[in-house]
Amino acid sequence: xxxxxxLAILAATGFIALLAFGxxxxxxxxxxxxxEAPDRAIEPLGGGEEVRxxxxxxQWVFLNFWASWCQPCRTExxxxxxFTRENKGKVKVIGVASRDLTSDAQRFAxxxxxxxxxxxxxxxxxxxxxxxxxxxxxxxxxxxxKIAFIYRGPVDEKILDENVxxxxxxxx
Amino acid sequence: xxxxxxxxxxxxxxxxxxxxxTTVEPNATLPDISDEVMCPICGVPLELSNSPAAExxxxxxxxxxxxxxxxxxxxVRLADEYGPAVLAVPDDEGxxxxxxxxxVVGVLAALVLIGLAAxxxxxxxxxxxxxxxxxxxxxxxxxxxxxxxxDIDRYQV
Numbered sequence: 001x002x003x004x005x006x007l008a009i010l011a012a013t014g015f016i017a018l019l020a021f022g023x024x025x026x027x028x029x030x031x032x033x034x035x036e037a038p039d040r041a042i043e044p045l046g047g048g049e050e051v052r053x054x055x056x057x058x059q060w061v062f063l064n065f066w067a068s069w070c071q072p073c074r075t076e077x078x079x080x081x082x083f084t085r086e087n088k089g090k091v092k093v094i095g096v097a098s099r100d101l102t103s104d105a106q107r108f109a110x111x112x113x114x115x116x117x118x119x120x121x122x123x124x125x126x127x128x129x130x131x132x133x134x135x136x137x138x139x140x141x142x143x144x145x146k147i148a149f150i151y152r153g154p155v156d157e158k159i160l161d162e163n164v165x166x167x168x169x170x171x172x
Numbered sequence: 173x174x175x176x177x178x179x180x181x182x183x184x185x186x187x188x189x190x191x192x193x194t195t196v197e198p199n200a201t202l203p204d205i206s207d208e209v210m211c212p213i214c215g216v217p218l219e220l221s222n223s224p225a226a227e228x229x230x231x232x233x234x235x236x237x238x239x240x241x242x243x244x245x246x247x248v249r250l251a252d253e254y255g256p257a258v259l260a261v262p263d264d265e266g267x268x269x270x271x272x273x274x275x276v277v278g279v280l281a282a283l284v285l286i287g288l289a290a291x292x293x294x295x296x297x298x299x300x301x302x303x304x305x306x307x308x309x310x311x312x313x314x315x316x317x318x319x320x321x322x323d324i325d326r327y328q329v
Contacts, residue, residue, distance in 0.1 A: 124254075
């Protein structure tokens with residue numbers, strides 16, 4: 001094979017490898033039930049000492065990604081608040097305001113009178129860790145730190161009662 | 173009487189002048205900033221996005237402009253809210269450094285390739301004038317010429 005041919009193949013291979021790398025990098029991590037829940041230090045909404053999801057090992061965690069500019073998040077917020085109150089002591093509910101302004105997220109929390117813990121993922125890094133493609137999305141994490149349930153889209157009372165609440169009795 | 177009128181006029185103008193004093197002179201404009209920052213959710217510059225998240229970001233920028241912040245101060249505040257990725261420039265450290273280096277390397281490589289190609293072209297006499305303006309006539313053998321004639325006759329071209 002001539003030098004020119006070899007260089008052309010080398011260039012084409014490099015180009016394809018670059019495209020493949022770009023696609024893999026864009027596709028994000030795979031997240032599935034039974035896998036270890038990603039962990040990251042993250043600030044509470046409004047500031048304060050950073051917390052890690054791993055700090056909640058030993059208890060069930062319902063993690064909900066939302067933003068104030070997301071209309072379906074407004075629809076589901078009352079259901080999550082009700083779920084929090086009804087399952088107090090059984091599950092730690094955490095709302096993660098993602099790629100949202102602090103002031104907007106705080107206004108949202110006041111509007112819906114949210115009592116569950118709220119974190120601020122302004123840069124969306126935690127959202128990316130969980131491969132969240134659209135808001136809202138929710139994840140139930142078992143006491144061992146494994147993902148037990150994933151719901152992509154707005155949850156409602158029925159979904160929470162039929163899919164999430166029954167799992168909370170399972171102490172693993 | 174004239175003094176009284178002057179006092180009344182001064183009292184009437186006082187709120188307007190106070191309001192004028194509290195109005196902050198803008199040190200930046202939205203168009204100037206929105207092409208240098210990203211929409212937090214859509215992965216495109218803010219100026220190209222009309223998503224709800226982008227609208228909120230614009231409102232935030234306008235609020236900061238009305239407070240008299242300049243472009244750099246606003247960018248810092250945006251990075252505080254959305255992280256450094258909101259700035260439409262890559263980091264100058266780690267893997268992101270390649271985004272700065274690669275264009276320079278690319279331009280240099282292109283210049284080197286053009287130089288090499290030009291040198292080879294010159295060595296091969298690519299620039300020499302052939303003397304005539306007409307394209308050189310391709311030479312064909314006797315058998316080919318005869319076959320061409322036969323084909324022309326056959327097809328009555």
